[in-house]
Amino acid sequence: MVRSLSDISTVLDKIQDVVGTKYVSNSEPIRYSYARNADPILKGVPDIVVRPSSTEEVSRIVKIANETRTKIIPRGGGADLTGGAKPIGDGGIVIDMTRMNNVLDVDLGSRVVTVECGISWSELCEYLRKVDIGYYPGSTGPASGFGATIGGGLSNNSLGGGGAQMYGAVTDQCVGLEVVLPTGEIIQTGARANKYMKRAFSRHGLGPDYSGLFFGDVGIHGIKTKASLNIYPLPEYVGFNTFDIATTSDQRSIERARDVIKKWQHSGVKIHDIYFYTESYARVLKIFQVKKPFITMNIQGGIIFYVTVGNTSRELDENIEHLNKIAKESNIRKLGPTIEEGNLGKWFAEEDGRWQWAHIYWGLLGPATGSLGTCLKTPTDTLPAYVDLYNRWSNENTKNFSKIGGGTADFIVIGCHPHYIDVTGGISLKPKPEQYEMIYNMWKSLLTAQITELGGMHYWMGEIIGHALVDSGALSKEYYQFMINIKKTLDPNKIISPNKFRLAMHY
Ligand SMILES: Cc1cc2nc3c(=O)[nH]c(=O)nc-3n(C[C@H](O)[C@H](O)[C@H](O)COP(=O)(O)OP(=O)(O)OC[C@H]3O[C@@H](n4cnc5c(N)ncnc54)[C@H](O)[C@@H]3O)c2cc1C
Numbered sequence: 001m002v003r004s005l006s007d008i009s010t011v012l013d014k015i016q017d018v019v020g021t022k023y024v025s026n027s028e029p030i031r032y033s034y035a036r037n038a039d040p041i042l043k044g045v046p047d048i049v050v051r052p053s054s055t056e057e058v059s060r061i062v063k064i065a066n067e068t069r070t071k072i073i074p075r076g077g078g079a080d081l082t083g084g085a086k087p088i089g090d091g092g093i094v095i096d097m098t099r100m101n102n103v104l105d106v107d108l109g110s111r112v113v114t115v116e117c118g119i120s121w122s123e124l125c126e127y128l129r130k131v132d133i134g135y136y137p138g139s140t141g142p143a144s145g146f147g148a149t150i151g152g153g154l155s156n157n158s159l160g161g162g163g164a165q166m167y168g169a170v171t172d173q174c175v176g177l178e179v180v181l182p183t184g185e186i187i188q189t190g191a192r193a194n195k196y197m198k199r200a201f202s203r204h205g206l207g208p209d210y211s212g213l214f215f216g217d218v219g220i221h222g223i224k225t226k227a228s229l230n231i232y233p234l235p236e237y238v239g240f241n242t243f244d245i246a247t248t249s250d251q252r253s254i255e256r257a258r259d260v261i262k263k264w265q266h267s268g269v270k271i272h273d274i275y276f277y278t279e280s281y282a283r284v285l286k287i288f289q290v291k292k293p294f295i296t297m298n299i300q301g302g303i304i305f306y307v308t309v310g311n312t313s314r315e316l317d318e319n320i321e322h323l324n325k326i327a328k329e330s331n332i333r334k335l336g337p338t339i340e341e342g343n344l345g346k347w348f349a350e351e352d353g354r355w356q357w358a359h360i361y362w363g364l365l366g367p368a369t370g371s372l373g374t375c376l377k378t379p380t381d382t383l384p385a386y387v388d389l390y391n392r393w394s395n396e397n398t399k400n401f402s403k404i405g406g407g408t409a410d411f412i413v414i415g416c417h418p419h420y421i422d423v424t425g426g427i428s429l430k431p432k433p434e435q436y437e438m439i440y441n442m443w444k445s446l447l448t449a450q451i452t453e454l455g456g457m458h459y460w461m462g463e464i465i466g467h468a469l470v471d472s473g474a475l476s477k478e479y480y481q482f483m484i485n486i487k488k489t490l491d492p493n494k495i496i497s498p499n500k501f502r503l504a505m506h507y
Contacts, residue, residue, distance in 0.1 A: 008047045011068050011093070015050050018060045023099070024050040034075070034094050035086055038144075038362050039371045041436050041443070042083030042464060046073065046094040053099045055178060055186055055225040062223065063184035065093060065495050072496050074219040076152030077120060079144035081362060081373040081426075082462025084156070084218050088499060097151050100225060103127050106135075110201040112175060113137065114228040117151030121161060122355060124150065134234040138167030143358035151224045156460035157216030160375070160424065162354035164416040165265075166272045166309075169459070170229075171215040176200035178226035179214055182491035189214070190228065200228030213486070218461050220497050221490055235272070235309035237316035240345025241324060243332040245276075246301030251384065253279065253302050256330060257413065258383040260304060263326045265380060265418045269319045273307040273348065274415030275357070281412055285344075290360050291353070297335075297342035304332065305345035361412075361426055370429040370436075372443045374465075376456040380421045383413065386454060390425055393446045400442055404429050440464070448472045466501040 008026060015024045025031075026048045035045040047070075052058045065072045071092035075085040078096075087094065097118035105114040106128070113135075115124060121141030128135040142148050142158040150170075152158070154177070159169040167173055176190025187193070189211040190203045203211045214221050243260075247253040257276045264274055277285065279302045286294045306323055310316030327334065335342035339351075347353035362371040378386055390411060394401075411425035425446075431439050447468035450456035455474075458465045469475065475483075487503040498504035 007068070011064060011070050012048055014064045014068070015048065015061055015093070018057050018064070019050060019052055023052070024048060034078070034096070037078045037085055038081050038369075039083070039373075040368055041370045041372075041431070041439050042086070042088055042462070043090075043436070044083070044087040045090050046087050047091050048093045049096060050093060051096045051099045055100075055180060058095065058097075058100075058180045058223055058225055059184045059186055061093070061095060062180055062182065062495065066183055066493050069493060069495075071494070071498055072223075074151070074155070074223045074496070076118060076149030076155075077144065077147040079142070079148040079152065080156070080460065080462055081371045082460055082464050084460065084462035084497075084500075085152070088463045095223065097149060097223070097225075101149075104226065106131050106231070107199055107201075108132060110199060111135070111231050112200055112228050113231050114200055114226060115150055117154070117224045117227055118149050120147055120149050121145030121153065122352070128231060129234065135231040136163075136234050137170070137229045138173050138232050139163040139170045140354060141170055143355060145355040150227050150229070154215055154224055154227060155217060155219045158460065159416050159422060160358070160414055162273055162307075162348070164414060164422070165274050166270065167232075168417060173230045174211060174215070174227055175203045175230060176228045177211055177214055177224055179222040179224055181222045182496045183493070186225075192228075216459055216461070218466065218497065218500055220487060220500050220503070222496070237310040237313050238272070238307065238349055239310070239316050239320045240305060240307045240343065240349050241320065241327070242303055242305035242335045242343045242345045243327050244299050244301050244303055244335055244342070245332050250279065251387075254384050254387050256332065257302060257304055258380060260327060260330045260332060261383075261413065261415055261421060262380050263330070264306060264323060265415055267322060267326060269322050270309055270315075271306055271319075271323070271415070272309050273345075273354075274304070275344070275348065276302060276304040276413040277344075277357075278302045278411060281361075284360055285357075288360050290356060291339065291347060291351075293338075293340040296340045299335070299342050303335070303342065303344060305343070305348065307345050307349045358412075358424075361424075362428060368430055370431050370439055371426050372429065372439070372446070373424070373426040373460075374443075374447055374450060374458065375422060375424045375460060376450060376458045377416065377420055377422055378454065378456060379419065382454060383421065383423065386423050386450075386456075387411065389449055389453060390446075393449060394427075397442055400438060401427075401429070404431050404435055404439070444468050444471075461500070463500055470502050
């Protein structure tokens, strides 16, 4: 790997030949600004930052990296919370994809949009809203979707910014990719792997599902430059209701939330979204007034809301009636219809709350906040066990929290499939640099417990979660070797994010 200053300037010169002087830099302010994203704990400063404008430029940069044995870290919006988009341990080239942010094609016949991967979820939705009768990509990215990109979402298997209960994760809607492989060659996956097919419309066929090789790969298998996603007409009839789950104990409120989610998920009703916020999270949303009217919300416990859609107003009314009946039988209190009265479902669906609900989570204490994020998928039944584990970990670490000063620990549940949920846990801390190592260890111990005690399935793996997975021994020897073999075949020179999952140290 490149280290000396003269080596770096040679690489810089070569990249300048590709993108010009304006879009590549090794200046300190630029390098250090790319060393930060939403967490300060995981550290890494790149040698060079480059902002290509085309697939061909990406390919040429990757070839230069191979010739000079320089590591590369792809980056979209940089909203990763787990060290995915910066070079942990320093050095290398960060490829910022956000200049590649065009919508290339909207195929209304097959209902597929093709984009460059540096476009954000909010930009894409805004674009599609204006097409013909108004469309959207179903699953509308992560909760960071105002800045997070399609490439980051596909690389992190994201969900959480809306639509997941109906459409799954964003990868479930992707029908094909263009990828620059770690050695610089460009390939298409899905239907367009056949060079005689000009339209992306299906991911499956032509043999193995090679799109899947790049989904949730945190960028280790290549750089996604273009993606084709299914699109859907914007739902004409949308309804939402929010309920207060006030009980005598936290445990009972969790159990009640689990029961309601399960009944809603199994109801057969078209539910677009289900979200549950614990009592303390609901309080934080209110106190910090993510939105001004929240201050008047009359909430006592945790809150749970649904968003349902219908093709006709009659269908919508029937859906609402059915879901409200389940809520009533479960003894949870329906809040009023306005946002002021606590209807977060309305804020979520009508006012883009989908991309704002998590800001308070990880941004609560300002830009130096440590996030300790742990999002995972788990069967709905296991929610109380997950929360028990989380509380146990919090109690074991009370002393550490008080040393660091400040902090909130909490979790949120997102319905993301009729058979399972997504549990988002995290804690906001404002640590001093000398506490980073202690916090890293604390964080990793939580991740390891989730993986080994509950079989937790994290999806944005970044650097720390991939390491926790491998170090915990949860992967069989054979499976891990299989991962190493694939990485070695695609990336023989260990160029792209070589430390993730600790793969490159094995070949
Ligand atoms: C407030 C907040 C809320 C969040 N909510 C959610 C949520 O609800 N759900 C969720 O899943 N995540 C969430 N996240 C985490 C993160 O923002 C998302 O996972 C998001 O999808 C990352 O997208 P990005 O464009 O910012 O990617 P980056 O942070 O830039 O990168 C993410 C990973 O993808 C790789 N990558 C990026 N672009 C490419 C590309 N074109 N080709 C190959 N690899 C690439 C990077 O190397 C990195 O490993 C949240 C973060 C914040 C700060």
